[in-house]
Amino acid sequence: MSDTMVMILASAAVAYGARVTGYLILSRFERIHFRVAAALDAVPAAVMTTLVVPAAINGGWREILVIAAAVLAAIRFGTMATVIFSMVAILALRAV
Structure with missing residues (x-):
């Protein structure tokens, strides 16, 4: 497997993990502060x-x-x- 393919797959895994983790954390709050939303x-x-x-x-x-x-x-x-x-x-x- 080429280095480029490894980088693409690793980036996809990290991005997916970040999205899932962010969703799980943010779903616990009723409202998100506007500064947090701007940062995201x-x-x-x-x-x-x-x-x-x-x-x-x-x-x-x-x-x-x-x-x-x-x-x-x-x-x-x-x-x-x-x-x-x-x-x-x-x-x-x-x-x-």
Whole structure:
């Protein structure tokens, strides 16, 4: 199994575990403080940043081009469509 696949599976397991644990903890409260809700809303952007920044710094022209295209796609489309578009774009450019 490649390092990339291990990273993807490990990230998925950690993300799933975090969601389940967060749900179990937060389901015990009737209301969530607005600051906690704001912090939780910022988590997806922080996680995506940790995945994108190393590719932008260490990557070549293909990665930078896909990141720029992903930013434009994110303006127009939702998160899932942007992620799928970006994955297909980087796979296509790396195959060239």
